[in-house]
Amino acid sequence: MELSKIIPVSKPVCRSSYPDNPHSLCRRFDPPLLVCFSCKGQHLENRRYYYYCATCDLEFHRGCHLFPPEIKHPFHLLHPLTLIFLDPDFQSSRIPIDWPDSSSESDDYDSYEENPGSYEGHIVKCNYCRKYLQPEEFGMAYYHCSTCNFSLHRICAYIRPPLAIENLKCHDHTLTLFPRRVPLPCDACGFSLDTPFFDHVYSCLLCNYMVHRTCIYLPRVIKITRHPHCLSYTSSIVPSCELACGVCRKTVDVNYGSYSCTKGCRYALHSKCATNKKVWDGKDLEGVPEEEEEILEPFLWIDEETIQHFSHDHHHLKLRQDGGSHENKFCEACTLPMTVSDRFYSCIKCEFVLHETCASLPRRKHHPVHKHPLTLFHPSSSNPHKVERKYYRDGFFTCDGCTRNCCGFIYRCSEQDCEFQLDVRCASLPDPSIHDCHPPDHPLFFNFTSGSVMTHHLHFFIQPHHFQLLLHHLHLLPHHLHLL
Numbered sequence: 001m002e003l004s005k006i007i008p009v010s011k012p013v014c015r016s017s018y019p020d021n022p023h024s025l026c027r028r029f030d031p032p033l034l035v036c037f038s039c040k041g042q043h044l045e046n047r048r049y050y051y052y053c054a055t056c057d058l059e060f061h062r063g064c065h066l067f068p069p070e071i072k073h074p075f076h077l078l079h080p081l082t083l084i085f086l087d088p089d090f091q092s093s094r095i096p097i098d099w100p101d102s103s104s105e106s107d108d109y110d111s112y113e114e115n116p117g118s119y120e121g122h123i124v125k126c127n128y129c130r131k132y133l134q135p136e137e138f139g140m141a142y143y144h145c146s147t148c149n150f151s152l153h154r155i156c157a158y159i160r161p162p163l164a165i166e167n168l169k170c171h172d173h174t175l176t177l178f179p180r181r182v183p184l185p186c187d188a189c190g191f192s193l194d195t196p197f198f199d200h201v202y203s204c205l206l207c208n209y210m211v212h213r214t215c216i217y218l219p220r221v222i223k224i225t226r227h228p229h230c231l232s233y234t235s236s237i238v239p240s241c242e243l244a245c246g247v248c249r250k251t252v253d254v255n256y257g258s259y260s261c262t263k264g265c266r267y268a269l270h271s272k273c274a275t276n277k278k279v280w281d282g283k284d285l286e287g288v289p290e291e292e293e294e295i296l297e298p299f300l301w302i303d304e305e306t307i308q309h310f311s312h313d314h315h316h317l318k319l320r321q322d323g324g325s326h327e328n329k330f331c332e333a334c335t336l337p338m339t340v341s342d343r344f345y346s347c348i349k350c351e352f353v354l355h356e357t358c359a360s361l362p363r364r365k366h367h368p369v370h371k372h373p374l375t376l377f378h379p380s381s382s383n384p385h386k387v388e389r390k391y392y393r394d395g396f397f398t399c400d401g402c403t404r405n406c407c408g409f410i411y412r413c414s415e416q417d418c419e420f421q422l423d424v425r426c427a428s429l430p431d432p433s434i435h436d437c438h439p440p441d442h443p444l445f446f447n448f449t450s451g452s453v454m455t456h457h458l459h460f461f462i463q464p465h466h467f468q469l470l471l472h473h474l475h476l477l478p479h480h481l482h483l484l
Helices: 464-473
Strands: 026-028 050-053 058-060 070-073 076-085 141-145 150-153 175-178 201-204 209-212 231-234 258-261 268-270 299-303 306-309 317-320 344-347 353-355 374-377 410-413 421-423 445-447 452-455 460-462
Touching: 076 150, 175 209
Parallel strands: none
Antiparallel strands: 026 050, 050 058, 070 076, 076 141, 141 150, 175 201, 201 209, 231 258, 258 268, 299 306, 306 317, 317 344, 344 353, 374 410, 410 421, 445 452, 452 460
């Protein structure tokens, strides 16, 4: 995290002055700095100027002027924290280049290679974010209480969350900042409050309720592509039965917050699984009425054997049952050849052909491996600007499911600036599925984290293009959708 994004840009002021009457600092080039008021270090050769307070007669390294020598912090209210530098031989060290000037004036005086110096023998761990102090990431300074052996990264020291939060959607009472991390589960998500990811902890002592700060603002109602209905957040599920999470397939603990179907389906998700950025589109639908999605038919009936397909709307398609007469032709949707047993539609005026099954593919599809709806279209019949994409070259596109080059129909994300797309074969894989190479009581599910099909029980993975072959042998896919 860049410190310049945490510390507001303003005129540099003396840390020794009172906040209601701050003293402005001025740049000084000569004579050299004697002793920095903040870090007690001496002049640095790589710095062409430093800051000086004429009122207090104090000097500051550029960067050190941002940090007071001593602070009081809500994470450690017992004692003040003192600014400490890792390298005791400060003359041979360098102040990190990412320490901002904090001045509204432009700064183009300093340009040098960062040399953090030696840190051997100094192992410091932040008591808040639990990360070791890495000079490359956090710089050389940290705040420390020698009495309690409590330390904070300089960045963590500038993060001051509110002492209390009132959010009645989450909890009936005011939540108070809990300044320490504890190995207890969050009541909203079930994950430990001592987890490595960076978050604050709030509590209600009256209710023995503890929660991550981010979990306070969990959305109340969401919609994901893995389930046809909206899902609502609840603090606990009625323990009528054991439910597996619809994403990770692990058991949903009824004692902690989770998401369940608003229509009463036996479907539930862990809070963190449901709001994962790969699963949820980020929209809170609380107060938004759930409406049935408009169904876009792929074709119009002309008569019992003739249709007008959206991908070939300038000619009509006629149903045929003798695939042998078109054995050298390939389906425009799945790009697989016609066989003797195939039923298919062929254009009455040109060479355009579609398998009967491919002609009935839905125009809009909710696929579990992507958080947005996918729309079916034929690249050659679409407007050129809709086809432009970094993976679409010379009439081929790369399927994000199997990573193979394809030239048939595309299921493509309908959201702006989202480039996810699948060929019709990957988009037609069922979820869940069972096949011969795995025990029948261990179904396979899509795993959005690895781009594979997986089973939770044995962590058994199959790549999509291999899985299609297996499903064909089990007759779970239409004959023409298997890979050759």
